[in-house]
Amino acid sequence: MTAVLENSAAPDATPEVGAVPSFDVTLRIRRFNPEASEAAAYWEEFTVTAYGTDRVLDAMHKIKWEVDGSLTFRRSCAHGICGSDAMRINGRNRLACKALLKDLDPSKPITIEPIKGLPVVKDLVVDMEPFFASYREIMPFLITSGNAPSAERLQSAEQRERYDDTTKCILCAACTSACPVFWNDGQYFGPAAIVNAHRFIFDSRDEGAEQRLEILNDKEGVWRCRTVFNCTEACPRGIEVTKAIQEVKRAMITRAF
Amino acid sequence: MPEAPAGTLYRGREGMWSWVAHRVTGFLIFFFLLVHVADTSLVRVSPEAYNVVIGAYKNPVMGLAEAGLVAAIVFHAFNGIRVMLVDFWSSGPRYQRVMLWIVLGLVVVTMAAFLPRHLMNVFGGGH
Numbered sequence: 172m173t174a175v176l177e178n179s180a181a182p183d184a185t186p187e188v189g190a191v192p193s194f195d196v197t198l199r200i201r202r203f204n205p206e207a208s209e210a211a212a213y214w215e216e217f218t219v220t221a222y223g224t225d226r227v228l229d230a231m232h233k234i235k236w237e238v239d240g241s242l243t244f245r246r247s248c249a250h251g252i253c254g255s256d257a258m259r260i261n262g263r264n265r266l267a268c269k270a271l272l273k274d275l276d277p278s279k280p281i282t283i284e285p286i287k288g289l290p291v292v293k294d295l296v297v298d299m300e301p302f303f304a305s306y307r308e309i310m311p312f313l314i315t316s317g318n319a320p321s322a323e324r325l326q327s328a329e330q331r332e333r334y335d336d337t338t339k340c341i342l343c344a345a346c347t348s349a350c351p352v353f354w355n356d357g358q359y360f361g362p363a364a365i366v367n368a369h370r371f372i373f374d375s376r377d378e379g380a381e382q383r384l385e386i387l388n389d390k391e392g393v394w395r396c397r398t399v400f401n402c403t404e405a406c407p408r409g410i411e412v413t414k415a416i417q418e419v420k421r422a423m424i425t426r427a428f
Numbered sequence: 429m430p431e432a433p434a435g436t437l438y439r440g441r442e443g444m445w446s447w448v449a450h451r452v453t454g455f456l457i458f459f460f461l462l463v464h465v466a467d468t469s470l471v472r473v474s475p476e477a478y479n480v481v482i483g484a485y486k487n488p489v490m491g492l493a494e495a496g497l498v499a500a501i502v503f504h505a506f507n508g509i510r511v512m513l514v515d516f517w518s519s520g521p522r523y524q525r526v527m528l529w530i531v532l533g534l535v536v537v538t539m540a541a542f543l544p545r546h547l548m549n550v551f552g553g554g555h
Binding site for chain 1: 431432433435436437438439440441442443444447511514515516518520521522524
């Protein structure tokens with residue numbers, strides 16, 4: 172940036188033109204060490220200097236790399252694609268890599284907790300297995316019959332549009348772990364599994380809709396949804412989760428008669 | 429096991445609180461119906477006992493509780509329609525928040541029509 176060039180010419184000039192403002196931010200993190208003699212969750216506060224362009228994940232990196240290396244959390248791409256750093260930030264499920272610190276009012280401590288409803292393994296890492304088990308159960312793959320065509324399976328733009336919204340899912344579990352029904356009943360398939368079922372049920376190329384609807388027409392299937400809308404609010408990809416669940420419910424009713 | 433300090437309450441938005449309110453009002457209505465069936469069926473056992481029980485309800489505290497009961501039923505009824513629209517009207521999920529404000533508006537209007545008359549009866553201003 173040109174500002175950097177100007178500064179290097181006059182190093183004493185303050186304040187730096189074009190510099191990103193920095194501020195101190197306190198993160199209040201819910202920690203849990205399974206190896207401690209008295210394994211119980213506790214709150215720990217860390218104060219670090221952050222910049223206006225920093226996300227919550229940047230501040231957490233700073234803690235892990237410079238203050239306390241034992242702080243444990245998942246992250247891979249750090250750009251909102253891999254879906255591994257879903258956590259409860261200021262009481263709501265978000266991706267730490269997508270939540271800008273300055274949008275969260277950094278003048279007050281920012282609370283960070285693991286997502287709810289899944290067993291905590293350590294600090295912010297939860298056991299995702301129940302979540303992925305539900306995902307596998309709805310058969311998230313193309314089901315067809317007969318011989319495979321020699322060319323691609325064609326689909327019109329309208330047919331593709333029908334399930335476009337639910338193709339965006341990154342399986343971060345922000346929706347499922349925002350659902351009060353899932354907190355109280357871990358057997359419930361949860362929004363994410365239903366979203367991924369929706370992605371195939373409404374795909375014109377797929378022939379497994381009936382099987383998937385059969386699976387979700389369970390006591391613990393779509394009918395557990397109480398339209399709380401926490402999933403829709405929590406989805407970092409902006410998927411209209413409740414709408415997808417509602418469409419699966421309606422498909423179940425209309426296709427049955 | 430040592431006690432862990434409490435976590436924070438999930439900060440859900442209108443959808444979550446409308447669900448909580450629906451649950452709470454549903455619960456209250458259920459208990460009212462339980463009592464209601466019990467005291468009404470008393471008339472078959474002994475009309476005198478029935479009169480005593482119903483007479484016991486005629487005091488300001490029960491009058492206010494009745495107002496609360498009506499408010500709970502009105503909310504539960506209108507919000508129930510909203511929940512059905514969310515499920516069966518294709519644009520329902522998109523307008524759930526607007527529909528909640530409409531529900532609350534209808535509750536206020538209904539209660540505004542009901543409360544003056546009811547409170548007059550309870551506190552003896554009317555007749």
